Amino acid sequence: MNHPQLEPAWIGKTFDDFLFRPQKGIAPTRSQIPLTSPLTSSLSLELPIVSSNMDSVTGRKMAETMALEGGLGVIHRGQSIETQTATVERVKRSHSAIIENPLLLPLRATIGEARAFARQHNINGILIETMPGSNILAGVLTRRDIPWQSESDRRPVEEFMTPFDELKTAPYPVSADDADRIMFEGRIERLPLVDSDRQIQGLITRKDLRFLRERPYASKDSKGRLLVAAAIGCTGDYIERADQLASAGVDCFFVDIAHGHSAVLEKAIEMLKTRFPEVPLISGNVATGEGARFMRTLGADGVKVGVGPGRGCRTRLETAAGIPQLQAIREVWCAVGGEMSIMADGGVRYDKDIFLALACGADTVMLGSALSGTDEAPGRVIEDPATHTKKKIYRGMTSPEAVLESLYETSDNDALDSALDTPAEGQEMQVPYKGSVTDILHRIRGHLRSAVSYAGSETLAGARAQILPDPLAYLVPLTPAAQRESYER
Numbered sequence: 221m222n223h224p225q226l227e228p229a230w231i232g233k234t235f236d237d238f239l240f241r242p243q244k245g246i247a248p249t250r251s252q253i254p255l256t257s258p259l260t261s262s263l264s265l266e267l268p269i270v271s272s273n274m275d276s277v278t279g280r281k282m283a284e285t286m287a288l289e290g291g292l293g294v295i296h297r298g299q300s301i302e303t304q305t306a307t308v309e310r311v312k313r314s315h316s317a318i319i320e321n322p323l324l325l326p327l328r329a330t331i332g333e334a335r336a337f338a339r340q341h342n343i344n345g346i347l348i349e350t351m352p353g354s355n356i357l358a359g360v361l362t363r364r365d366i367p368w369q370s371e372s373d374r375r376p377v378e379e380f381m382t383p384f385d386e387l388k389t390a391p392y393p394v395s396a397d398d399a400d401r402i403m404f405e406g407r408i409e410r411l412p413l414v415d416s417d418r419q420i421q422g423l424i425t426r427k428d429l430r431f432l433r434e435r436p437y438a439s440k441d442s443k444g445r446l447l448v449a450a451a452i453g454c455t456g457d458y459i460e461r462a463d464q465l466a467s468a469g470v471d472c473f474f475v476d477i478a479h480g481h482s483a484v485l486e487k488a489i490e491m492l493k494t495r496f497p498e499v500p501l502i503s504g505n506v507a508t509g510e511g512a513r514f515m516r517t518l519g520a521d522g523v524k525v526g527v528g529p530g531r532g533c534r535t536r537l538e539t540a541a542g543i544p545q546l547q548a549i550r551e552v553w554c555a556v557g558g559e560m561s562i563m564a565d566g567g568v569r570y571d572k573d574i575f576l577a578l579a580c581g582a583d584t585v586m587l588g589s590a591l592s593g594t595d596e597a598p599g600r601v602i603e604d605p606a607t608h609t610k611k612k613i614y615r616g617m618t619s620p621e622a623v624l625e626s627l628y629e630t631s632d633n634d635a636l637d638s639a640l641d642t643p644a645e646g647q648e649m650q651v652p653y654k655g656s657v658t659d660i661l662h663r664i665r666g667h668l669r670s671a672v673s674y675a676g677s678e679t680l681a682g683a684r685a686q687i688l689p690d691p692l693a694y695l696v697p698l699t700p701a702a703q704r705e706s707y708e709r
């Protein structure tokens with residue numbers, strides 16, 4: 221591909237420096253405008269929004285909701301390998317069309333154990349196998365079968381479950397329509413999938429099928445499970461972390477360090493690409509064309525762009541390093557656009573910034589503070605006793621608080637030494653409590669569709685194809701007075 225030069229008009233520019241010149245609208249209705257965009261060459265998102273790998277933004281609940289809404293969550297790495305892997309496993313297990321490795325208890329387990337097991341894993345039905353490890357279906361025990369009285373606690377589950385002969389089952393694989401019909405006709409909520417030897421092959425629940433049907437745009441893998449990504453570093457125990465995450469079924473690695481255009485990444489990406497060629501890899505962060513080319517040469521599938529624009533970042537204040545975010549996005553597009561996917565990361569304050577990022581070069585946009593303060597973000601709601609206003613904490617991953625907390629979790633001495641050696645480049649702050657992130661994503665989806673309509677297209681992909689070769693032809697640079705007119709309310 222011919223790589224265009226970055227035009228001088230981009231230098232020093234970021235989101236608030238431009239408006240988009242409205243084009244003749246051609247979309248018959250905004251509510252149907254498709255927003256599909258590539259995450260990597262093998263994965264795409266129906267909503268090109270990714271939640272940040274930050275401990276105050278993406279845990280299990282955020283990752284599940286992001287995927288259900290058509291986006292993606294990246295589980296942060298400021299936690300032990302076990303905790304991060306367990307989170308990925310839980311997301312993969314949640315809402316999947318087929319649960320491939322259902323949780324099992326043996327026939328001889330007691331009702332007391334079954335009650336604790338159901339509570340621990342938050343499940344309503346347990347498949348019972350004949351013997352530990354046999355994987356041969358003996359029956360199904362549902363919460364309704366479990367007596368409340370503790371005097372039954374020592375009795376075996378066998379006395380309370382529905383035995384195999386009375387169960388409806390199906391072979392693996394089975395289509396969603398067939399599974400739905402069998403469950404409807406049998407008035408049952410879960411359908412075990414078994415082979416001719418009663419070997420358990422999977423489980424389908426009606427709740428999950430219904431849920432997925434209501435969300436046709438959910439981000440799913442080829443097996444119908446929700447997509448989830450995870451962040452890893454590039455020193456210390458990162459290979460072990462990657463190994464565990466890959467076994468848990470992670471869909472994409474994010475090799476994430478503050479200054480991605482660094483020699484330390486070379487070995488890491490080479491190792492990861494050799495050991496896990498099947499797992500797509502997005503790496504960053506960079507803010508320059510050279511940084512993006514470096515990532516492409518290393519073989520990364522995508523590059524994450526943004527040095528210092530984030531709300532919790534102090535990098536620019538402490539080190540003077542950084543590139544204004546819209547310039548960085550455009551510079552990276554000029555360097556590697558069309559050859560690897562580009563994710564804009566940080567600095568989005570208004571929904572219009574998302575469209576500008578996409579129209580100037582990004583395929584997807586990562587959000588931190590915009591999704592923080594929600595029910596799905598980790599952490600508690602704090603209520604001010606005087607004003608009764610509700611808040612949550614949002615913090616940079618190199619803020620002293622985040623670093624301190626991750627140190628409790630890690631057994632990686634390299635990470636420990638380097639964290640203790642490096643002064644903070646992030647900060648913690650309180651943000652207003654915002655309710656469910658689903659409402660925020662709904663709003664973003666609506667605003668993106670409107671932006672596409674103003675851009676004179678029927679799809680986001682169409683708008684980008686038209687604008688990307690020359691965004692400056694569509695952008696209006698703003699004077700300070702025009703900025704006041706546009707943004708001061």
Ligand code: XMP
Binds near residue numbers: 586617646
């Ligand atoms: P927003 O603006 O969406 O930015 O809140 C989220 C992005 O900020 C980055 N990040 C940091 N940058 N020091 C930094 O310089 C930090 O401690 C820090 N923590 C997060 C990260 O790229 C995130 O996605």
